[in-house]
Amino acid sequence: MTISEAQPSVKTTCPYCGVGCGVIAQINESNEVDIKGDVNHPANYGLLCSKGSALGETVDLEQRLLHPSINNQEVSWKSAIQKVAEGFSNTIEKYGPDSVAFYVSGQFLTEDYYVANKLMKGFIGSANIDTNSRLCMSSAVAGHKRAFGSDTVGLCYEDLEEADTIILIGSNIAWCHPVLFQRIEKARQGKDIKMLVIDPRRTTSSDSADYHMAIKPGTDAVLYNGLLTYLSENEFLDNDYIEAHTNGFDHALISAKESAPDVKTVATLCDVEEEAVYTFYRLFSETDKVISLFSMGINQSSSGVDKVNCIINAHLASGRIGKPGMGAFSITGQPNAMGGREVGGLSNTLAAHMGFSEKDKDIVQHFWKSPVIAQKSGLKAVDLFNDIHAGKVKAVWIMATNPAVSMPNADLVQSAMEKCDLVVVSDCMEKTDTTRYADILLPAEAWGEKQGTVTNSERRISRQRSFLNPAGEAKPDWWIIAEVAKAMGYEESFAYNNVADVFREHARLSAYKNAGTRDFDISALSTIEDNEYELLKPIQWPVNKANPNGTKRLFTNGEFYTKDKKAEFIAIKPRKPAAELSEEFPLILNTGRVRDHWHTMTRTAKSQRLSRHIKEPFVQCHPDTADKFKIRKNGLVEIKSKWGAVIVRADITSRQRLGEVFVPLHWSDQFSAKARVDAVVNPYVDPISGQPEYKHTPVTISAVKHKWYGFMLSRKEIDLTVFPYWSKCRELDNWRYEFSGNDSPDLLQLKQLTQNGIDFDWIEYQDEFNQSSRYLWFDDSDIQGCVFISNDFEKLPSREWLAEQFTHLEIDVEQRSKLFTGTSGPDRPDPGPIVCSCFNVGKNIIVDFINKSGLRDIDEIGQQLKAGTNCGSCKPELECLVNENALIC
Ligand SMILES: Nc1nc2c(c(=O)[nH]1)N[C@H]1C(S)=C(S)[C@@H](COP(=O)(O)OP(=O)(O)OC[C@H]3O[C@@H](n4cnc5c(=O)[nH]c(N)nc54)[C@H](O)[C@@H]3O)O[C@H]1N2
Numbered sequence: 092m093t094i095s096e097a098q099p100s101v102k103t104t105c106p107y108c109g110v111g112c113g114v115i116a117q118i119n120e121s122n123e124v125d126i127k128g129d130v131n132h133p134a135n136y137g138l139l140c141s142k143g144s145a146l147g148e149t150v151d152l153e154q155r156l157l158h159p160s161i162n163n164q165e166v167s168w169k170s171a172i173q174k175v176a177e178g179f180s181n182t183i184e185k186y187g188p189d190s191v192a193f194y195v196s197g198q199f200l201t202e203d204y205y206v207a208n209k210l211m212k213g214f215i216g217s218a219n220i221d222t223n224s225r226l227c228m229s230s231a232v233a234g235h236k237r238a239f240g241s242d243t244v245g246l247c248y249e250d251l252e253e254a255d256t257i258i259l260i261g262s263n264i265a266w267c268h269p270v271l272f273q274r275i276e277k278a279r280q281g282k283d284i285k286m287l288v289i290d291p292r293r294t295t296s297s298d299s300a301d302y303h304m305a306i307k308p309g310t311d312a313v314l315y316n317g318l319l320t321y322l323s324e325n326e327f328l329d330n331d332y333i334e335a336h337t338n339g340f341d342h343a344l345i346s347a348k349e350s351a352p353d354v355k356t357v358a359t360l361c362d363v364e365e366e367a368v369y370t371f372y373r374l375f376s377e378t379d380k381v382i383s384l385f386s387m388g389i390n391q392s393s394s395g396v397d398k399v400n401c402i403i404n405a406h407l408a409s410g411r412i413g414k415p416g417m418g419a420f421s422i423t424g425q426p427n428a429m430g431g432r433e434v435g436g437l438s439n440t441l442a443a444h445m446g447f448s449e450k451d452k453d454i455v456q457h458f459w460k461s462p463v464i465a466q467k468s469g470l471k472a473v474d475l476f477n478d479i480h481a482g483k484v485k486a487v488w489i490m491a492t493n494p495a496v497s498m499p500n501a502d503l504v505q506s507a508m509e510k511c512d513l514v515v516v517s518d519c520m521e522k523t524d525t526t527r528y529a530d531i532l533l534p535a536e537a538w539g540e541k542q543g544t545v546t547n548s549e550r551r552i553s554r555q556r557s558f559l560n561p562a563g564e565a566k567p568d569w570w571i572i573a574e575v576a577k578a579m580g581y582e583e584s585f586a587y588n589n590v591a592d593v594f595r596e597h598a599r600l601s602a603y604k605n606a607g608t609r610d611f612d613i614s615a616l617s618t619i620e621d622n623e624y625e626l627l628k629p630i631q632w633p634v635n636k637a638n639p640n641g642t643k644r645l646f647t648n649g650e651f652y653t654k655d656k657k658a659e660f661i662a663i664k665p666r667k668p669a670a671e672l673s674e675e676f677p678l679i680l681n682t683g684r685v686r687d688h689w690h691t692m693t694r695t696a697k698s699q700r701l702s703r704h705i706k707e708p709f710v711q712c713h714p715d716t717a718d719k720f721k722i723r724k725n726g727l728v729e730i731k732s733k734w735g736a737v738i739v740r741a742d743i744t745s746r747q748r749l750g751e752v753f754v755p756l757h758w759s760d761q762f763s764a765k766a767r768v769d770a771v772v773n774p775y776v777d778p779i780s781g782q783p784e785y786k787h788t789p790v791t792i793s794a795v796k797h798k799w800y801g802f803m804l805s806r807k808e809i810d811l812t813v814f815p816y817w818s819k820c821r822e823l824d825n826w827r828y829e830f831s832g833n834d835s836p837d838l839l840q841l842k843q844l845t846q847n848g849i850d851f852d853w854i855e856y857q858d859e860f861n862q863s864s865r866y867l868w869f870d871d872s873d874i875q876g877c878v879f880i881s882n883d884f885e886k887l888p889s890r891e892w893l894a895e896q897f898t899h900l901e902i903d904v905e906q907r908s909k910l911f912t913g914t915s916g917p918d919r920p921d922p923g924p925i926v927c928s929c930f931n932v933g934k935n936i937i938v939d940f941i942n943k944s945g946l947r948d949i950d951e952i953g954q955q956l957k958a959g960t961n962c963g964s965c966k967p968e969l970e971c972l973v974n975e976n977a978l979i980c
């Protein structure tokens with residue numbers, strides 16, 4: 092971290108999820124970054140979750156990419172840019188514009204996105220620019236367009252507080268959009284808002300809900316079609332609304348009745364009780380203000396677009412749309428998923444919510460004064476990497492995304508990058524699973540350094556502002572792209588003086604020949620001065636003459652962006668997931684997120700606080716499934732599909748349905764031996780949106796038995812990749828490793844791995860009886876590390892307790908022997924796995940306190956232990972501990 096001069100506090104926006112919380116950042120006297128929630132920001136009113144609160148721990152220079160390089164040789168920016176421009180220009184000259192591609196990200200700022208899209212579509216003349224939002228929001232985008240004629244999210248966060256009923260379908264907001272969840276929970280304290288969760292797993296969100304329907308994966312369309320049938324048969328349709336504002340109702344109803352004629356059929360197909368289905372349908376139809384909030388459990392499916400439209404159908408049919416507290420709310424994942432949609436970052440959109448019609452192409456080309464314009468949709472992410480693999484795409488520039496980890500069939504994606512003639516990667520981190528394939532590596536400014544705007548789930552545009560100097564030679568992404576564009580010969584069109592220039596141009600395009608025909612219109616911002624841009628307050632689009640202060644809700648007048656301004660019902664025939672179960676692969680693999688990590692962990696793993704919640708990659712599996720496949724709690728498990736395999740730790744829990752397993756997406760080759768779950772995930776996509784089916788891959792599981800299991804705490808980072816299993820994370824000031832294998836390491840090997848030229852004092856202890864060995868090493872009295880090895884994983888001591896001992900720097904002889912026993916004493920209790928990462932409160936402490944005090948109110952428990960009293964992200968888990976003493980909820 093390098094610090095810019097005199098530091099007042101700076102208002103900016105959190106770079107993680109699509110809630111888009113306002114953050115106030117300030118450098119304190121110890122040169123650390125203090126982070127607090129911005130009480131004036133309308134997304135969060137001061138609240139922050141665990142990830143937002145820990146932002147200060149992620150901005151140091153460790154692991155940062157500081158200089159441009161070509162084939163691992165540091166070079167100047169000038170040569171790097173020249174080389175990228177030449178590489179792309181030569182390929183285009185030889186093989187045509189479609190032989191090159193950009194693969195970008197919802198973590199781009201809008202200005203970065205705008206410039207990348209303009210270069211590819213208007214100047215290179217191909218639409219081969221796709222974004223990781225393909226993996227995330229593309230089914231929602233396509234569903235919106237079919238129904239509304241535009242990709243419009245009409246709702247705002249206040250609607251969630253105004254609702255009578257919230258249906259969370261395929262969404263674990265307690266972990267993935269925690270501040271929104273906290274807003275809902277707060278509203279529920281003041282009034283009766285019913286919450287129903289539809290998710291095959293029990294999640295922290297479902298723990299807090301009134302009802303949970305653990306439906307069979309992939310059957311959501313049956314459930315919502317059944318709802319349409321129910322609404323029709325029980326006179327809950329809003330016939331006036333249907334008549335005045337929609338088309339195609341009859342067809343939609345016929346399909347609904349065919350696939351979901353009655354509650355009994357729905358219950359059977361969705362594998363839930365009839366009573367549960369009735370409860371849902373009654374809630375939907377008998378309360379007035381209903382929101383269906385959906386995310387990846389809906390979008391990430393080979394019939395994701397249809398599922399989105401089934402949900403919208405039910406809202407249109409009952410007139411529950413465009414009014415306060417109602418609607419189908421697609422909640423965005425990444426901080427700027429929305430901004431990317433606005434600029435046209437998806438390969439099947441052009442720019443400013445326009446497509447590839449002759450008229451739109453004309454408008455955009457005219458506006459850009461560009462020599463060419465992409466004529467048709469480009470490659471979607473999965474096809475793009477297939478075409479790289481097939482040698483059709485010969486040069487790719489990957490920016491702000493880590494496809495080696497996050498794309499389905501990820502081993503193929505890796506070999507595609509390996510084969511590709513030219514791979515350029517812009518990232519802010521040096522070592523990721525993707526940067527290792529880069530021929531040219533470009534250092535991008537990170538959060539805290541870069542400047543620009545993002546748009547959150549409720550269409551609210553907020554500024555990200557810088558408060559740190561760029562790390563090393565890092566540059567803003569928009570600048571890097573514009574420099575390459577200039578070096579390719581397009582000086583004039585990319586001559587931006589600053590980021591505000593880019594923003595103004597983007598705003599002007601949104602207004603250009605619009606006249607109310609396109610939803611995305613920020614014309615009122617197209618003439619803002621640099622200083623106004625600097626001071627820009629969060630504002631919801633459209634922002635135009637009619638709505639100079641922004642727009643809270645859309646569709647309030649029942650008009651949509653179709654030709655006749657009516658919304659379209661889509662007739663849906665539910666389809667099964669693409670890959671079928673077989674004898675060889677009889678289980679369903681579901682994947683998703685954990686509370687304290689972000690995607691491929693390049694940033695959150697820097698924070699010891701965030702690393703303490705869940706420390707190892709894991710699989711959740713039902714006890715009966717575990718029995719059948721001879722899987723033991725805490726044992727290592729291989730999960731295998733037709734496409735690849737991972738090895739992770741077993742968590743056995745009835746929160747999972749029988750025959751289904753869940754693995755988080757986060758762990759990459761940087762943090763574990765073999766836990767990139769996307770190597771296992773099938774490559775099937777939705778035929779319309781191209782979004783992958785991440786939630787449904789047929790797999791099998793088996794126990795992995797090693798002869799010994801070990802764990803290590805070390806002050807220094809150590810390379811344990813020689814072992815068949817390892818995983819690492821930060822634990823207080825140390826690195827913590829779990830590792831295992833068949834030939835157990837001896838003292839010599841350990842010394843070689845850990846010492847690195849320094850001669851530490853070693854103490855060792857072999858316990859023949861328990862077949863275990865223990866090593867500690869010291870620099871004088873200062874403990875540097877410890878290793879515990881046993882043939883039984885369960886006999887290894889508490890890591891949390893040992894890690895706490897490492898905080899006592901001076902360790903005398905008596906304490907050394909205590910450390911060897913690896914057990915806690917009454918004076919230093921073992922806190923157990925960390926639940927509250929803000930105050931480091933462990934599960935054992937909480938459970939012990941609950942048992943002793945008899946308290947069951949989490950606020951009272953919080954007062955005593957501090958747990959849950961800062962960011963509040965662990966409150967649902969505290970609830971879960973009070974209720975059932977489980978850890979991973
Ligand atoms: N902590 C954290 N927060 C994040 C992120 C992160 O990495 N970490 N990433 C952000 C991003 S980019 C995104 S896209 C969002 C994602 O946010 P979410 O969509 O809430 O997260 P997921 O865990 O991917 O999936 C949600 C749920 O869908 C369920 N599901 C699986 N199959 C089905 C099904 O067939 N039907 C239904 N109804 N449900 C199903 C899963 O069990 C899972 O609980 O989170 C954002 N927020």
Ligand SMILES: Nc1nc2c(c(=O)[nH]1)N[C@H]1C(S)=C(S)[C@@H](COP(=O)(O)OP(=O)(O)OC[C@H]3O[C@@H](n4cnc5c(=O)[nH]c(N)nc54)[C@H](O)[C@@H]3O)O[C@H]1N2
Pocket residue numbers: 196197198199223224226227228387391424425490491492493494496497498517518519520523535536537538541568682683684689690691692693694756768769772785
């Ligand atoms: N199995 C499975 N896989 C999934 C999902 C799932 O649910 N299950 N979800 C999918 C979804 S919804 C998403 S959104 C994707 C996310 O997947 P990715 O986008 O691949 O994940 P990130 O770790 O966020 O990658 C961002 C990269 O950009 C870098 N970076 C951060 N900020 C900047 C910046 O300002 N500029 C530049 N140039 N680089 C930057 C980071 O260091 C990191 O390497 O994963 C998808 N993959």
Ligand code: SF4
Pocket residue numbers: 105106107108109110111112135138139140141142143144267268269270271
């Ligand atoms: S909910 Fe958390 S991760 Fe999402 S924007 Fe707010 S603070 Fe950041």
Ligand SMILES: [Mo]
Pocket residue numbers: 226227228424425
């Ligand atoms: Mo996402």
